[in-house]
Amino acid sequence: MVAEWKGADEAYALALQKSQFISRDAFMGVLTESEKFWVGLQPFLLMRGYKLRPRYQPDWTPSWLKPKEIGRDLYSFEDALSLPRPGLIDAIRQYDGAKVVIKCIDTSTEELPIYQYLASPELMANPRNRTAPLLDVVLLPNDDSQVLIVMPQLLQFNQVPFRRIGEIFEAFEQLLQGLEFMHDLNVSHRDACYFNLMMDASKVVPRGFHFAQRWTNDGVSLKFRWRARWSVRPVPYHFIDFGISRRYPAGLKDVKDTTRLGQDRSAPEYVRPEPYDPFKADVYQLGNVFLKVIEPYDPDGLEPFLALGKAMTSPDPNGRPSPAAALQILDGMDKRLFKCRIWRPWLTWGEKFEISFCGVNSLV
Template identity: 35%
Template sequence: MEGPPTVGVKIPIPPEYDRPLGALGKEEDWWTEHRDWLATCGYQLRRRYQADWTPSFKPGDWPDNYEDGVSIYKPVLDATRIVNGVEQDVILKRPPARAGSEEVETFELLTSEPLAADPRNHTAPLLTVLQVPDEPEKRLLVMPLLRLFDSPKFETFGEAIAFFTQIFEGIQFMHEHRIAHRDCTHNNIMMDPTGMYSVAFHPAKQNMRRDWKGKAKPRRTRTQLRPRYFLIDFGLSRFYPQSAGDAPMDLPVQGGDKSVPEHVNCHDPCDSFAVDVYYLGNLIREEFMMRYHGFSFMRPLVEDMVARDPSKRPKMDEVVARFKEIRESVNFWKLRSRMVPRKEWRIVGFPRSLGHWYRRLGYIITRKSAIPDP
């Protein structure tokens, strides 16, 4: 029997990881290999992915501090779409070959008529699907550039309620059409930021300006803009025929939220619709109720949505109906009030509240709705 390895033995590093800091990574190689084809389709990649790219940073610098040093580690990349001379920032997604066809089919179904015309449909817009020429099993999804739903932060309870309304009806719509999202968690809910920023933000590092000349700062609030929220990433989504019933059972798949009770140390089939309900309830609990004061009006509904027993969770139709009553019960001043973080010091909270109500007075005078529905 061999003894333990000798101390100090150098373990070989796989070639794909043995690259200088800031160099193109393995995930990025695919994009550079298909750069010219994308260009013929009207999609221009950032300078980092061009053939003549020379890093602007030097050895020892931290690459993320430079525009051309921002890399990607997922099969998703930003690009500029050029159609008839008009430029548009877009996101290209390369689904895995094995499950990609199902994701593309689900995305195309949800964004086709008559489903696309339903205002309750909160599927992210699908601009087109590109067939990769040298890989017939692979296609690229092209979507407009969006932002995470909570970037920038919500300011008022009315803004949060508008978000809850849209995301509840979005999942209700999917369930109505027998589709479970199965990963409707934080990173898969986005916002259309059109008109929010006077200077474009960088698509890969969205807290920075596109020209890299400082931080990207919004010039309009949600109350002014009335944004629309979208669901993305249907890689784990599943269509269930009517024969599957109102509680379609399927083997658990772990998405971004690992806390689903029936997923923990369990390999038994579970209700996919009930999992979606849990995801939304836990999202509100963790991102709103636990981070801000004043969301007690959501507690009864959220507690039912995150019940450990999935059979005791409400269906999405019930969630929407109960939330409608909650929404109608919140008074005008509460809707206009500032969402105060639980970790905020009182010494800074008072001046922030004064500034907040100064701005809100302007919204009241100009008759901006307290709940900025699109």
């Protein structure tokens, strides 16, 4: 934060001409409490080999408040970008320059032991395991109530459009494999929902993307260069966030649960008072994701995915296929169709031509 100065009011008025939604606190570089938490940890994280963005350095001065920059659009500066979620921050791993995400979690939950279990070297050697890699666990100094976990910086799995039937098949297959793998270990994710499904975008977005502005390469430029998944396949997909996951005793059958949490609480069994099967609720949640993914596309060629999504979201939990059965349904698809293009209905003929033959890749 910068102290008030004589011309602050005039400078803020200029900023409002560029964007009327900028608060005075944002203009003056006032950090939120969750951001201050990370600033306080910056020296410790740097010692551990993780470098935070300039905004989170203890001696940070907002770039737009430097005398030569007064009057420019606030959001033409990378350090104006705040954190999209508290408890999460992006960083650079110093020894190799890799982009990572650091998450602060409570040690009172089962998130860390479940994540460590699923991401153990033995289990990660299984190709069906779609758990996001766990790169590091960092104990906080003088605080046993929280711990930091370090993961690769992954992109939300549906951030860029699907262009071919085979791309959707690959994503759905991997996610079902991951769910099946967890269920085989008697682990229920309990939040197998849209924002917990990610992809390794290192080949899809080779220039990288900004953690706080995922639709940009650098957080500032409106140009976003990416490649169609089909051209760089296979693209790895992953599950994240085991904050409400449960690991049940090995061999325990007929598991029942009563917790009703997570992003998607629309499963019919969630509104009933009696305990429910959490594994079948996982299937319902993932099926809803599948339906949401294919909804904005022309349906031609996507009918098998639509049928699968409807089966997975059956009002009767016993009528839903297991992940293994859902994979069998997918495997029965005509693979000759995988190269076929899929389109969002609002695209014009010219836009389709540019995408198909001119290498244009927009986010529409």
